[in-house]
Amino acid sequence: MPDVGEGLTEAEILKWYVQPGDTVTDGQVVCEVETAKAAVELPIPFDGVVHALLFEEGTTVDVGQVIISVQTEGGAAAEAPVQEAAPAVAAEEPAAPEARQPVLVGYGVSTASTKRRPRKAPAGAATAAQNGTAPAAPAAAPAPAPAAVPAQPTGERPLAKPPVRKLAKDLGIDLAAVVPTGDGGVVTREDVHAAAAAAITPQAAPAPAPVAAQAPAPAEVPVREAREARETRIPVKGVRKVTAQAMVGSAFTAPHVTEFITFDVTRTMKLVQELKADPDLAGLRINPLLLIAKAVLVAIRRNPDVNASWDEAAQEIVLKHYVNLGIAAATPRGLIVPNIKDADAKTLGELSTALSELVATARDGKTSPADMQNGTITITNVGVFGVDTGTPILNPGESAILAVGAIKLQPWVHKGKVKPRHVTTLALSFDHRLIDGELGSRFLADIAAVLEHPRRLITWS
Known part of the structure; x- marks a missing residue:
């Protein structure tokens, strides 16, 4: 994301004009963004094939962040943040330097490496590192990923985009208790809505309860949903x-x-x-x-x-x-x-x-x-x-x-x-x-x- 207007620090992606797999040429407009002052179209400064769009429409992105990666001839495309990290390696092995990321509109290249949340190594790998032994070799072909990833471990911040976090907050849903189904264990909007629906749907008891009657579900969520049906909240931005x-x-x-x-x-x-x-x-x-x-x-x-x-x-x-x-x-x-x-x-x-x-x-x-x-x-x-x-x-x-x-x-x-x-x-x-x-x-x-x-x-x- 370039600085498109007199030192502004962020811009919202209004619309993408390309999708992964599209061929782009130098100077072609690939997206429209809105700064705090105006809407601006951004051209791409090289030829290639779109590898990934790193942010969705409606997302506010800080200046300097990579928003699109393009596979150029003889070059490697930037890694999308939704890709899984490589298998854990020994602690003593130096990490390979990250490739310099090209940015848009002729602002040169970004020299700062992209910061990512460190992933916890598997328990076996940690033990092996302490004992000085290598972990067992992985199987020849990994098993298919399950349809849903278990809920986030206690103490670890759930992975979710800002709009999803706001939705969860508005619905009174704890993200740590939501079962994520997105790539890489990311909580999606559908996951939050599913959790909200489960919160207001009475669950069938496995056996008759000894008490006279089951307590009703909390009324906060239905009341909140009824109020939201009569109101529209518009984020103040741009x-x-x-x-x-x-x-x-x-x-x-x-x-x-x-x-x-x-x-x-x-x-x-x-x-x-x-x-x-x-x-x-x-x-x-x-x-x-x-x-x-x-x-x-x-x-x-x-x-x-x-x-x-x-x-x-x-x-x-x-x-x-x-x-x-x-x-x-x-x-x-x-x-x-x-x-x-x-x-x-x-x-x-x-x-x-x-x-x-x-x-x-x-x-x-x-x-x-x-x-x-x-x-x-x-x-x-x-x-x-x-x-x-x-x-x-x-x-x-x-x-x-x-x-x-x-x-x-x-x-x-x-x-x-x-x-x-x-x-x-x-x-x-x-x-x-x-x-x-x-x-x-x-x-x-x-x-x-x-x-x-x-x-x-x-x-x-």
């Missing part, structure tokens, strides 16, 4: 976990102030229709969000101090002379905020193209970690859900975020008469450590002024 941590950190680090403004955007809505009919803009996605983004960039030019960040370590305010405009996007994996690099330097057509690509990439779950770094200010469009407004939380490292409410036809006083007009509400949250009320109010008022009279997109630019 993008959602990091977003939650970032929002908590932002909310309790930066002192938030939120201001609101409601105004008439009828002229902006008319301009949207005119731009859609402009042949010079044919093929571009023209919508109110595009003009709102442009209005934010014009307002930043008039109030550059809002485009800044607070450096706590250096106790400095960092003014940014560029605008990386973030657009909050809801995805199946959680909320992400990719940003348009140097948005202030783009024309209206270039900004439209960048917005379309950003949204399409986010919906496909292909946003890269680099696309979400170094944002300077963010827009979140809650109006697409019919919501009038909200109090958004700052994206960490930024000083302001603008929430755009729904644009609705409402009765509005226009030129002394009440008429139906397109009206919306903007909400601006900002970091009060570096943006005071005057600056924040001027910035929000400028955005509204541009959208109320969109000709200012030209006169104020």
Whole structure:
């Protein structure tokens, strides 16, 4: 597992695109993983045949662990962890050095050997080692393995994958008492479910009991199963976990102030229709969000101090002379905020193209970690859900975020008469450590002024 995103320590395997026995070529994508920032496809850096997939889909793997082994021409494939260890050897015999394991995406080779839990030697082998005699030679052909391995010896930690351990914990099953059927004595999900079923199924007594009646089975397991049937528990991980941590950190680090403004955007809505009919803009996605983004960039030019960040370590305010405009996007994996690099330097057509690509990439779950770094200010469009407004939380490292409410036809006083007009509400949250009320109010008022009279997109630019 390579470091696919700025020092992240782990990633979850979302999907394997190959299976053991498949032929792979250099650069072929073999799996998709999700880091704390984005979903990333991993290519294989050599040609060969897939020998083993060492982790299942849905498993979180630490960076540096081998996740796939490939048989290359003239080379040996990496050993899968489910393979049985070789027969025990004498204690004095030196172990053969392990082959260096290749890793993915051009990160070189791993020099650290894989650590495995030491296996206990058979009692006969231990006695022979103490007496200085060799154990008896094994039979010519080993007997077939039984269908089920006996339960784990007392004192030894049962072998099971983390999801299986969690399942056993939720069902109240002691793994040490479960009979494992997986390769190498590994407890599987089926083993745990079987143990749970046995716990709630009355066992037939071999002979009539002398007591009047047999005590009923404990009710904890059925009660727990009934509760779980009415609840669904979703592990917090990946993008959602990091977003939650970032929002908590932002909310309790930066002192938030939120201001609101409601105004008439009828002229902006008319301009949207005119731009859609402009042949010079044919093929571009023209919508109110595009003009709102442009209005934010014009307002930043008039109030550059809002485009800044607070450096706590250096106790400095960092003014940014560029605008990386973030657009909050809801995805199946959680909320992400990719940003348009140097948005202030783009024309209206270039900004439209960048917005379309950003949204399409986010919906496909292909946003890269680099696309979400170094944002300077963010827009979140809650109006697409019919919501009038909200109090958004700052994206960490930024000083302001603008929430755009729904644009609705409402009765509005226009030129002394009440008429139906397109009206919306903007909400601006900002970091009060570096943006005071005057600056924040001027910035929000400028955005509204541009959208109320969109000709200012030209006169104020």
